Amino acid sequence: MADQPSGTGHPAGNAPAPNAPAPNAPAPKPTVRANGSSGKARYPAKYSALSLFTHGLRGRDWPRMWRRHEMRPSYDVVIIGAGVHGLATAYYLAANWGVTNVAVLDKGYLGGGGSGRNTAIVRANYLTPEGVRFYDRSVKLYENLAADLNFNVMYSQRGHLTLAHNDSSLRTMRWRAEVNKLEGVDSEVIGPDEIKELVPYMDTSENTRYPILGALYHPPGGIIRHDAVNWGYARGADIRGVHIHQETEVVGIDVEAGKVTGVQTSRGRIATPVVVNCTAGWASLISDMAGVKMPIITHPLQAAVTEPVKVFLNAVVVSGTLHVYVSQTDRGELVFGASTDPYASYSTRGSLEFTEELAGHILELMPSISKMRVLRQWAGLCDITPDFSPIMGVTPVEGFLADVGWGTYGFKAGPVAGESMAELIATGVTPELIASFDLARFAEGRLVGEKGAAAVGH
Amino acid sequence: MILVSCPWCGPRNSSEFRYVGESKGRPDPNAATPEEWRRYLYVKSNPADWATETWYHRAGCRRFFAVERHTVTNEIRETRRPAAQLRLEGGGS
Numbered sequence: 001m002a003d004q005p006s007g008t009g010h011p012a013g014n015a016p017a018p019n020a021p022a023p024n025a026p027a028p029k030p031t032v033r034a035n036g037s038s039g040k041a042r043y044p045a046k047y048s049a050l051s052l053f054t055h056g057l058r059g060r061d062w063p064r065m066w067r068r069h070e071m072r073p074s075y076d077v078v079i080i081g082a083g084v085h086g087l088a089t090a091y092y093l094a095a096n097w098g099v100t101n102v103a104v105l106d107k108g109y110l111g112g113g114g115s116g117r118n119t120a121i122v123r124a125n126y127l128t129p130e131g132v133r134f135y136d137r138s139v140k141l142y143e144n145l146a147a148d149l150n151f152n153v154m155y156s157q158r159g160h161l162t163l164a165h166n167d168s169s170l171r172t173m174r175w176r177a178e179v180n181k182l183e184g185v186d187s188e189v190i191g192p193d194e195i196k197e198l199v200p201y202m203d204t205s206e207n208t209r210y211p212i213l214g215a216l217y218h219p220p221g222g223i224i225r226h227d228a229v230n231w232g233y234a235r236g237a238d239i240r241g242v243h244i245h246q247e248t249e250v251v252g253i254d255v256e257a258g259k260v261t262g263v264q265t266s267r268g269r270i271a272t273p274v275v276v277n278c279t280a281g282w283a284s285l286i287s288d289m290a291g292v293k294m295p296i297i298t299h300p301l302q303a304a305v306t307e308p309v310k311v312f313l314n315a316v317v318v319s320g321t322l323h324v325y326v327s328q329t330d331r332g333e334l335v336f337g338a339s340t341d342p343y344a345s346y347s348t349r350g351s352l353e354f355t356e357e358l359a360g361h362i363l364e365l366m367p368s369i370s371k372m373r374v375l376r377q378w379a380g381l382c383d384i385t386p387d388f389s390p391i392m393g394v395t396p397v398e399g400f401l402a403d404v405g406w407g408t409y410g411f412k413a414g415p416v417a418g419e420s421m422a423e424l425i426a427t428g429v430t431p432e433l434i435a436s437f438d439l440a441r442f443a444e445g446r447l448v449g450e451k452g453a454a455a456v457g458h
Numbered sequence: 459m460i461l462v463s464c465p466w467c468g469p470r471n472s473s474e475f476r477y478v479g480e481s482k483g484r485p486d487p488n489a490a491t492p493e494e495w496r497r498y499l500y501v502k503s504n505p506a507d508w509a510t511e512t513w514y515h516r517a518g519c520r521r522f523f524a525v526e527r528h529t530v531t532n533e534i535r536e537t538r539r540p541a542a543q544l545r546l547e548g549g550g551s
Contacts, residue, residue: 284504295500297479298529343460343477346506346530353459353473386500442500443493 047150065231066110066238071245074271075103077425078263079278080250080286082106083115084226084411085403086278087233087244088418089425091149094240096419097426102242103272105265107249111230114280117380118411119303119337121316121327123160123221125187127176130436131389131450132183134416137433139220141415151232153224154330158314160221161195163365165210165321173216180218187218198315201366208364210321221316223327223335226411233418253289253400260290260399274425276401281346281381283404290400294391295442296383299340300347301408302354304377306369308332322361334372336362340382340408350377382408387447392417392437393430401425402439460532465539466519478512480504481524506530512540 055062077093079086082104093099106112122142124135146153164170173189180187192204195215204212234244245267252264253275262271277286284296313328323339338358341351355377363370384407385391391405403421406413420434430438436448463469480502485494503509511525526536 282506284502285506293497293501294504295502297502297504343472344479344504344509344511344529345532347532349532351459443496445492445496 047152065235066244069243069245071248071265071267071270072101072103072243073269074262075243076101076272077103077274077276078270078272079104079276080106080263081113081278081280082110082234082244082246083113083278083280084111084230084233084414085115085280085406085417085421086276087111087230087237088414089276089278089403089421090237090242090244090418091233091240092419092422093425094237094242097422099422099426100241102237103270104237104242104244105248105250105263106244106246107266109246110234110244111227114380114382114406114410115230115414116227117303117378118226119325119327119335120223120226120411121160121221121325122155122224122412123218123316124185125160125162125176125180125216125218125221126450127172127179128389128448128450129179129183130448132180132185134433134437135409135413136183136185137419138413138416141419142224142412145229145232145415149232149236151228151235153228153232155222155224156330157220157222158316158327159198160218160316161198161318162216162218163195163212163317163319163321164214164216165212165319167213169320170213173214176216185218186220187216189214190217199313199317201312201368202317203365203367210319210364223316223329229411229414233414250286250289253286255290255397255400258396258398260397272399274399274401276403276421276425278403278421280383280404280406280410283383283402287395287400287402287404290395290397292395292397292400292402292439294383294402294404294439295386296391296405297344298346299343299382299384300345300349300379301337301340301382302350302377302379303335303337304350304355304358304374305336306334306372307375309334309372317365319361319365322364324358324361324365326362326365333375334369340384341379346381348379348381350379382406382410384408386442388450389448390417390437391439392420392434393424393439395439460534462513462525462534463537464515464518464521465523465537466521467515470515470518474515474517476514476516478514478522481510481512508535513537 079090086104090102090104124139126132126135142155164173177187177189191214192212196204249266254262260275262269279286284294287294309332316327318325325337327335336358383405385405391402395402403417420431423431460472461469462472462475485498508528513525514522524538524540527534
């Protein structure tokens with residue numbers, strides 16, 4: 001990528017790419033630093049302590065973080081889905097590669113899908129070397145995101161515990177710990193005594209139905225404010241000239257002779273040589289529009305949150321056997337997640353069955369919270385792939401790129417997915433980091449089995 | 459929670475059942491190419507619409523049957539015993 005011809009129209013490479021960055025845009029230049037920061041911010045630091053203070057004195061409203069635009073008849077890149085993946089792709093395209101003639105379309109509002117419905121857990125303790133490398137890059141990007149975007153994303157690396165209640169899961173935890181260490185990711189298996197020290201309210205006695213034998217402890221894991229991540233990326237992309245079009249539904253994708261030529265939307269047609277599918281839930285339906293079949297089944301995943309209480313839980317706790325994960329937000333609410341609903345559906349209705357099972361399971365872990373009340377529950381849509389790994393990169397249709405199949409782990413991959421997809425679009429070369437997540441792996445039998453590292457059984 | 463009407467046992471909670479997946483014809487294992495076989499294994503139509511599915515009554519009669527369900531509303535309009543034809547001719551998508 002360093003030997004890109006500068007100032008030429010077509011970026012080199014064998015994969016589809018925008019035919020040219022906007023004429024006035026600078027030539028593609030990899031300005032990304034090792035920590036993921038895109039170098040010097042080209043906009044004033046709007047949210048400094050000083051600006052907060054002076055703004056507070058003046059009492060004026062803050063300017064809007066992103067603008068509304070008229071739709072142009074054509075864009076170099078059209079991204080479908082204004083969630084963390086779509087916005088991060090747009091942001092890194094503009095920030096790292098100078099490609100700014102980009103539109104991000106969403107049929108609803110920004111960050112209203114999986115990006116605003118997840119349980120905001122970030123971790124890199126996966127099972128396969130490919131997965132660990134990939135998610136570790138995401139954790140690194142998240143670590144610097146607040147500074148990079150000049151937006152407080154409230155990333156709290158409080159540690160992540162995956163409990164083992166039987167010998168086989170303890171074995172998987174050891175396996176994961178070894179793969180993690182080999183890839184330079186901080187993970188280790190710890191015993192019940194150490195768990196009790198980290199989470200004093202956990203019932204680590206031997207008299208429970210599923211006694212805790214140990215846990216995979218992953219100190220860099222933690223939680224983040226997911227809305228802030230979406231807003232920060234949207235603001236960063238908007239400042240650099242990206243158009244974000246909300247309430248703009250894609251109803252068709254024009255493909256001529258195996259090449260993308262445009263997108264049909266509820267607000268008219270856009271001509272474009274590159275379409276990136278960054279949707280979740282509707283990923284297979286959008287791909288169908290371009291004539292690309294995706295090996296995806298969509299399941300709802302429910303989550304719930306309790307009333308806020310004083311902070312007592314300083315780690316993210318996951319139990320695959322009990323199908324539950326829990327963390328406490330900075331506001332004091334407990335956020336719960338569990339397994340996906342047991343049948344494919346596009347419905348985002350909550351069910352009593354879910355709350356009932358969740359309550360039962362969480363009380364096995366922490367009996368002392370039995371008086372806490374659940375405030376609300378919701379559901380998001382998860383595109384489950386056969387191997388629990390995403391589908392990223394080129395498709396048989398030239399110019400139609402996929403960033404889909406994110407199942408129950410899409411939010412934590414947002415930054416690295418955006419960075420990698422932006423590199424693919426700008427250079428036309430699939431980055432090494434995502435090469436093993438291509439669509440062709442299913443036909444060629446190269447699955448990246450990641451189910452063993454899914455938070456809970458699905 | 460949805461109510462699923464087993465053709466043998468009558469209406470029961472969906473938790474009694476196992477959702478097997480979309481009904482689709484299996485290609486002949488001896489004749490299918492690896493590509494056809496992998497498409498059969500992995501690629502589903504995943505519609506946001508009416509779908510014909512196979513469910514299994516695991517906590518009841520332990521038999522498989524066909525369900526017509528709308529995947530957006532979860533409404534079930536028909537459940538029926540599987541037709542032998544369905545397997546031979548590869549019904550569904």
